[in-house]
Amino acid sequence: MSSKQSGSSEVQVDLTAPDLSPYRQGNTGVDYYHRFDSGQAGPTVMVNALTHGNEICGAIALDRLFKSGFRPARGSLLLGFANIAAYENFDPMNPGQSRYVDEDFNRLWSADVLDGPRQSLELTRARKIRPLIDETDLLLDIHSMSGNSPAMMLAGPLNKGVDFAKAVGYPGTTIIDSGHAAGVRLRDYRDFGDPSSKRNALLVECGQHWHRQTGDMAWTVLLAFLHATKLADSAFLDAQGFSAPPSDQKVVRVTDVVTVSSDSFTFSKPFQGMERIEKAGTVIGRDGSADVTTPYDDCALVMPSHAARKGQTAVRLGRVMP
Ligand SMILES: [Zn+2]
Incomplete structure (x- = not known):
């Protein structure tokens, strides 16, 4: 545990950023992205961590899933770490500084930006990852927040997102929203934002960036997501102590x-x-x-x-x- 004065408030870092170097060599053609194919019919599901380099709860949850030996029961599962360059700058003594390197990775997800002439470290990375996103049917993008807010699922502006958030069931609050003036989020990219498409995406904010319970929430939401997408069978979920979500979600x-x-x-x-x-x-x-x-x-x-x-x-x- 470490802490650092940041402005007027003490920032406490209870979570430990895992060593991700074992995951550099993927099997997708994109560093830090891995595919597990069940050989059975089913959706292509992605769980994405480190869209923001300082939001380490998702990296912790994916590290834990890799180490569990999990394999999907159907469809295929893509697991990846997005802004690895920003993450490599993560310093628990100065934890707010590694959100991105050049620009926010989560404001780039429109065709005009991705296909446009602009260059940045994050755009280069987004353009590499984009083909994997293009084949993803169901996405969970794991984030955390600067404030000490309750965890929440950002379902986007469409009913299909809210229905998906309800099916996942964790966390207890779902937000219907349409993103930022500054650019399009990964969650809202292409078919995810098309009401006629079955493709669907969720962005979860697991809690304050570096609180212990934020790491626990990331793991719970990851299990709930694998449950809702039917990639995890009950034997795996039972072994992880997963319990069905409470039914009283706030929207x-x-x-x-x-x-x-x-x-x-x-x-x-x-x-x-x-x-x-x-x-x-x-x-x-x-x-x-x-x-x-x-x-x-x-x-x-x-x-x-x-x-x-x-x-x-x-x-x-x-x-x-x-
Ligand atoms: Zn974020």
């Missing part, structure tokens, strides 16, 4: 994305996420000289980012569905 529909428009954005309180603000018009922050207020009663704050800069998402605002 929050994001109605507004607050994108920073000035050079100074501050929240009025140290919001962590999933606070519910009772009254419409409550000031929650200040963007330059303008107050940021809640648009309706009982407004949920989804993933406030206290480090967001101009053009980035500061917070999403949502309604809790009945």
